[in-house]
Amino acid sequence: MERSGKLILVIAIFFMGNVFAQEEEEVITKEEAIALALERNYGIEIAENEVEIAENNQGILNSGYLPSVTGRAGANYDLNDRLTEPENGEALDQQGIESNSYNASVNLNYTLFDGLGRFYNYKSLKEQYDLSKLQARETIENTMLQLMTVYYEIARLTENVEVLxxxxxxxxxxxxxxxxxxxxxxxxxxxxxxxxxxxxxxxxNLLQTRQQLNNTKRDLNVLLDRQITAKDFTVDTTVNFIPKLQLEAFIMEAETNNVSLLQLDRNMAITAYDIKISKSGYLPTIDLSGSYGWNYNRSAATAFFPGSRQTTDGISGGVSLNWNLFDGGTTSVQVQNAKINYENQELRKKQVALGIRRDIANALGNYENRLYIYKVQEENVATNQDNFERSQEQFNLGRITSIEFRQAQVNLLDARTSLNLAKYDAKIAELELLQLTGQLLNIEL
Incomplete structure (x- = not known):
């Protein structure tokens, strides 16, 4: 009787420990995982910093439209001994002759016209800023796909652990x-x-699957910049698929939303401005300059002239024109190369567009195939579940052997784990298709 009481106490303590562990276990939803990745992922932070740099570059302070203003100041001091010996007369010996001078000026330089090179360079910087945003978007898309792949792998292993x-x-x-x-x-x-x-x-099998689950949770912690040894957590195992009509609409608009094609459009615009920037070398430049200066000089007396102090101040200004009538063909070569580069960008866009059409067709085929397998596996699980329950009844009645019952059990295990694999494979295939259509960041994952 005493032994039974101790056993009940141990079981109660174990049960209460599991209850408290479950209460403290953290649940990370898909929305929370995405929010943490956007906030903490190092790759995304680097991409955002690159966008900030491009934003600074495309501002008015980097446009070349503002003048340059410089200030200058200087001072000179001389201390000399001087001996003056005239042809007729007494020599004059001067010791410790001091003279000094001071100057200060403010200078302004401004380019009134540079062949429109400055204008097109400013436009090009705007396009580079847009390009940097698209590059950041591509980084975010890749990170989201990687994140959700790890997230759904945790979900799959979690369900496999329950099955095992x-x-x-x-x-x-x-x-x-x-x-x-x-x-x-x-x-x-x-x-x-x-x-x-x-x-x-x-x-x-259960131990190995639990270890895989723990390893994958650590992978997610790395992506979310969480402590590797953070407390245990679970994920949301709910999977929803996008309606077929909505997916078809995304595919129809893929070439206008795909981030790779959008980047090529920006590169083509930048190259077009490069042509115009190169052509600006054919035109003259007109520069404006102005200054305000102040000078003070104090000279020592000589044998023939008394010492003096002189102060001057005033303003000056000027306009200059510079026209490189012939630069040895450098500008012509730059224009030709810029045009060839633009042609290459056009060819590259056609090549990438063709590849993306192929990738979308392949991704759609993979998605439809995996979705079909998922539905088949659902039916397979239902069939094996029914077979297992019947086998269990027959085994309890002694009508089938333990080997036959074990086979029904293994068949159900394989069917349920295959269903989990098919479900999450189909979801990952859908996400890959959404990335190609440019809609990965626009839908609820």
Whole structure:
């Protein structure tokens, strides 16, 4: 009686510990994971910093439209000994002659016209800013796809652990039943040993799957910049698929939303401005300059002139024109190369567009195939579940052997894990298709 009381106490403590652990376990939803990635992922932070740099570059302070203003100041001091010996007369010996001068000026320089090179360079910087935003978007898309791949892998392994726990529980019940049957002489010891072997195998499979689950959770922590040793968490295993009509609409608009094609459009615009910038070398430049200066000079007396102090100040200004009538053909070569580069950009866009059409067709085929497999696996699970329940009834009645029952159990295990794999494979294929159509960041994952 005392032994039974201790056993009940141990079971109660274990049960309460599991309850408290479950209460403290964190649940990370897909929305929370995405928000954390956008906030903490290093790759995304670097991409955002690149966008900030491009934004600074396309501002008025980097446009060349503002004048340059410089200030200058200087001072000179001389200390000399001087001996003056005239042809007729007494020599004059001067010791410690001091003279000094001071100057200060403010200078302004401004380019009134530079052949429109400055104008087109400013436009090009605007396009480069837009390009940097598209590059950041591509980084975010890749990170989101990587994030959701890891997230759904955690979900798949979580469901596999639940399946393996059910299998192990059934196998343990089978050992108990086989042991009772052996104790009452209804079966031989080989049945008990086979049941225990199956329990061991199921325990190993469960242990390995739990380890895979823990490793994948650490991968997610790295993507979210969380502590590797953070407390355990679970994820949302709900999977929703996009309606077919909506997906077809996304595919129809893929070439106007695909981030790779949009980047090529920006590159073509930048190259077009490069042509115009190069052509600006054919035109003259007109510069405006102005200054305000102040000078002060104090000179020592000489044998023939008394010392003096002189102060001057004033403003000056000027306009200059510079026209490079012939630069050895450098400008002409730059224009020709810029045109060839633009032609290459056009060819590259055609090439990439063709590849994207192929990738979308392949991704759509993979998605439809995996979605079909998922539906087939659902039917397969239902069939194997029914077969397992019937086999379990027959096994309990002693009408089938433990080997036949184990086969029904393994078939159900394979069907359920295959269903989990098919479900998440189909979802990942859908996300890959959404990335190609440029809609990955516009839908609820």
């Amino acid at each position: 726990e059910d299998v192990l529980e059934t196998s343990k019940d089978r050992v108990t039943r086989a042991q009772y049957q052996f104790d009452y002489g209804q079966t031989n010891n080989l049945v008990v040993l086979n049941a225990r072997v199956d329990v061991n195998n199921d325990s190993v």
